[in-house]
Amino acid sequence: EEQLLESGGSLVQPGGSLRLSCSTSGFTFRSYAMSWLRQAPVKGLEWVSGVDPTGADTYYADSVKGRFTISRDNSKNTLYLQMDSLTAEDTAVYFCAKMGVDLYWYFDLWGRGTLVTVSS
């Protein structure tokens, strides 16, 4: 069974940093593009960042560009999101999602999410 499990969310002060992880199983991780998305409380869905299967090509939403870094370790079947210079507007549940063999696809498997709260 394909599974994604996010971790690393917590309460952090404005200006702080956090690193999220997404452990995967049940599929050939190195063959698929992956993304991070988020959902602020009682809000809709926002795509945050995506990475191709090799990790060479990365993409970001304007709202996080220059502050967030996506990466992957194909030997560990794990996706990461390094989040720096956090603000209250980054408060959300963060989901990792599996895509297709490239980034030209949908988000066909989601983890349950991890909550990031930015507050003093």
Add this chain to the structure above:
Amino acid sequence: EIVLTQSPATLSLSPGERATLSCRASQSISKYLGWYQQKPGQPPRLVIYDTSNRATGIPARFSGSGSGTDFTLTISGLEPEDFAHYYCQQRIDWPPYTFGQGTKLEIK
């Protein structure tokens, strides 16, 4: 950036009825639109991809149609488990991938 506008914001129906949810794009996205279902406390689940294709495990009462800028998700014969939020998403013009603001399908 392509803006997706969903209507209605809330749809109140009874089990057994037919639900019609709409998604309009700010410019043509050909057939490259998907629909997601999200229940409280759960992650979204892909329901329809590329306008009209059901994702794995999605029952036949879910169908999608449209092209260009106007799309529809239809649920024929609503079951209790179908009441949820639904979001549309385009994949033709990215980054960023964009979503509609969602339609809440609630029990009347």
